Amino acid sequence: MTSNRQWLGRYGEDRACDYLSKLGYQIVERNARSRDGELDIVATDGPTLVFVEVKTRSSRHSGHPFQAITPLKIARIRRLAAGWCASRQLPNSQVRFDAISVLVQGGQVAIEHLRQVA
Amino acid sequence: MPLAISNSISLQGLEGRVVCVEVDISAQLPAFVLVGLPDASLSESTARVRAACSNSGFQFPSQKILVNLSPASVPKSGSGFDLAIAIGVLAAMGVVPIQKLGGMCFIGELALDGKVQPILGVLPMLLAARRSGLNVVVVPEANLAEAMLVEGIEVMGCRSLLQLVRYLKGEGGLCLEIPQANAESTPSATPQLLDLNQVVGQDEAVAGLLVAAAGGHHISMIGAPGSGKTMLAERLPTILPRLSVEESLEVAAIESIVGVAKLTEGLSLQPRFQAPHHSASVAAIIGGGNSLPKPGAVSRAHHGVLFLDEAPEFQVNVLEALRESLESGRVQVNRSAGSAVFPAEFQLVLAANPCPCGNFGVLGKDCKCGVLRRRRYGARLSGPLRDRIDIRLEIQPISVAAAAGLPSGSLTSQQAMEKVSNARAAAAVRLKPLGYSRNAQMPGPILKAHFNPGRKAIAQLDRNLAAGRTSMRGYDRCLRVAWTIADLEGAGSPTAEHVFQAVTLRGPDQLMGEE
Numbered sequence: 001m002t003s004n005r006q007w008l009g010r011y012g013e014d015r016a017c018d019y020l021s022k023l024g025y026q027i028v029e030r031n032a033r034s035r036d037g038e039l040d041i042v043a044t045d046g047p048t049l050v051f052v053e054v055k056t057r058s059s060r061h062s063g064h065p066f067q068a069i070t071p072l073k074i075a076r077i078r079r080l081a082a083g084w085c086a087s088r089q090l091p092n093s094q095v096r097f098d099a100i101s102v103l104v105q106g107g108q109v110a111i112e113h114l115r116q117v118a
Numbered sequence: 119m120p121l122a123i124s125n126s127i128s129l130q131g132l133e134g135r136v137v138c139v140e141v142d143i144s145a146q147l148p149a150f151v152l153v154g155l156p157d158a159s160l161s162e163s164t165a166r167v168r169a170a171c172s173n174s175g176f177q178f179p180s181q182k183i184l185v186n187l188s189p190a191s192v193p194k195s196g197s198g199f200d201l202a203i204a205i206g207v208l209a210a211m212g213v214v215p216i217q218k219l220g221g222m223c224f225i226g227e228l229a230l231d232g233k234v235q236p237i238l239g240v241l242p243m244l245l246a247a248r249r250s251g252l253n254v255v256v257v258p259e260a261n262l263a264e265a266m267l268v269e270g271i272e273v274m275g276c277r278s279l280l281q282l283v284r285y286l287k288g289e290g291g292l293c294l295e296i297p298q299a300n301a302e303s304t305p306s307a308t309p310q311l312l313d314l315n316q317v318v319g320q321d322e323a324v325a326g327l328l329v330a331a332a333g334g335h336h337i338s339m340i341g342a343p344g345s346g347k348t349m350l351a352e353r354l355p356t357i358l359p360r361l362s363v364e365e366s367l368e369v370a371a372i373e374s375i376v377g378v379a380k381l382t383e384g385l386s387l388q389p390r391f392q393a394p395h396h397s398a399s400v401a402a403i404i405g406g407g408n409s410l411p412k413p414g415a416v417s418r419a420h421h422g423v424l425f426l427d428e429a430p431e432f433q434v435n436v437l438e439a440l441r442e443s444l445e446s447g448r449v450q451v452n453r454s455a456g457s458a459v460f461p462a463e464f465q466l467v468l469a470a471n472p473c474p475c476g477n478f479g480v481l482g483k484d485c486k487c488g489v490l491r492r493r494r495y496g497a498r499l500s501g502p503l504r505d506r507i508d509i510r511l512e513i514q515p516i517s518v519a520a521a522a523g524l525p526s527g528s529l530t531s532q533q534a535m536e537k538v539s540n541a542r543a544a545a546a547v548r549l550k551p552l553g554y555s556r557n558a559q560m561p562g563p564i565l566k567a568h569f570n571p572g573r574k575a576i577a578q579l580d581r582n583l584a585a586g587r588t589s590m591r592g593y594d595r596c597l598r599v600a601w602t603i604a605d606l607e608g609a610g611s612p613t614a615e616h617v618f619q620a621v622t623l624r625g626p627d628q629l630m631g632e633e
Contacts, residue, residue: 066180
C-alpha cells in the first residue's frame, strides 16, 4: 500500500514536470530534501523562481487534491523555500509558490495548476 | 461568473440597514473566507452554508470563495445572513442567474440539511428593507406572518435553500400565504381573562385607575400585602385604549428582536404589561445585551404599562436609571459593539407596602417597624422619581367577609375603556396646538399659562399653597389630574369639585407617610 502510494506520488510529480516543461518552465531541482521536509519541484518561469507543491490522488473520495494543501502546509513550504534560497547563489529576483493537482482516474490524468497560492 | 452580489439586512438595535453580500470566487487553494466584521455566530455561517449547499446538491468548487459583507466597517451579528451568503455563492458559481438578485433581499438561517430556519428581528428588518427601496424580500416561511405585517413591499416565504434556488431559476414558486395552521386563530378569538369588574370593593382605587388611564398619569399604590395592588395594576392595560397600527408595529418590532413576539396571530393591539421582579438588574430593565444592545423591560412596556411591585425593594440604581426614559420616552443602550436607541414610552405603576412589615396604618394590625426603618424604606424612591407620579392611591385591604357581601364591580373593562378613550380624545383635541396628546405630558408652566381653570375652581388649591400644605410641584400635579377628571366627565374645564378630587387622588407630597 505504502509503495503504491509512493508510486502514485512519484508518477504525479513526473506528470507535473512534463506539464511544466511544456509550458516552458526549466526544472531546477526535484524532491529537494532538507532536514524539515521536501520541496516537490523547484523550477524557473523566465526570471521567476517557482516552488511547486504537487498533490496526486486516484479518486475524489477524500476531496479535491487541493483541499489537502492546508495553510499549515503552505507555511512549511515557505520555510523550506527560504532555506533552499539561503543555501545557494540566486540570480532570480522573484519567487512564486504554485500548486498542481494530478487526478489519476480510470486511465485519465487531469492536471490543474494554481499560480501564486501563497 | 466569479463575482456576485446579494442583499441582506443587518440590525443594530431596532435600526436595520441593507448589507451587500459580495462573493468572489478565484483560482486559489480551496477556502471559504468571510470578512466584514462578523461576530461569532455569523463567522460560523461559513460552516452552515457549506453543509447546506452540499446537502442540497450543490458542491462547492475547489477554489477560494471570498465573502465580503459591505459596508465592511459596521459590526454584524446573527445567523440571518446565511441565506444571502448561500445565494451569493450559488450565483457566483453560476447555479442561479445573477441578474435575478437585483432588488431582492434574503433573510434566514440555514440548517445543515438546507432547511431555512426562522430568525429574530424580521419585522424591523422588513421596515428597513422597505425604507431602502428593495422590492422583494425572501424570509423563512416560519417568519412569513410577521414579515407580512409590513405593507408596501413584496414578501415571500421559503422553506429550503433548494426551493429558493428553483424559484430563482424560474422552475418553481415560493410561499406567498401564511400557512393554514397559523392563520386559523385570529386575535379576537383569545378571550379577555382580566376584567376591571373582578375588582371588589375598591371603588376609590378603581376610580383612580380610571383617571390614571385617561390622562396617562404615572401612579403609585401603597397598601398592605393582599390588598389588591397587583390585581389593580394588571387590569390597567385592559382599560387603556387599543394601540394604533403604527404604535403596535413599534411594539411588535421590539418584541421581534427580543424573541417574544407572537406574530403568527397578527398584530396585537393590546397595550403590553411588564412586571419585572424587584431583583432585576439595570440591564434587564433599561436594556443590555452581550456586546450588542438589546431592549429591556422599559422598551417592552412601550405604549403599555411598566409595573414595579415592591418598588422600594428594587436596587436604587435601577430606579434611578428609569428617570431617563421617563423624561424622554426613549432609552439609549450602550454596549461594546455599538449603541442603540429604543423607544420606552410607558405608564409607570409603582406598588409598595406601607412599611417593611406591611402593617403600618392598617386597621387592626400592629406595625413592628421602627421609625427609622420605615423612613429608610420610603426614601428609597428618590425625589425625582416621585415627582413624576401624579396619582397616589392608598389601598386598604378588604376582609374576606366584607368582600363576600359586596357586589362585584359595576364597571367592566370595556365600559371603562370607552370612557378613557373619550377623555383622551377630548384632551388630544385641546392639547394638539401645543404638540402634546395627554394631560400627563404637560409641563407646569404651560399648564398654568394655557389651561388655568379660573380663580373660583382653584381657590382651594391656592389656599393650600399659601398655607404651605402643597408645594408648587404638587400644585401643578393637582391641576393636571383635575383636567383629566374634567375630561372624563365631559366638562369643558375643571370645576372646584374636580380640583378637590384631584387633591384627594394626589395624596400627600411624600409618597409614604413618614419621611
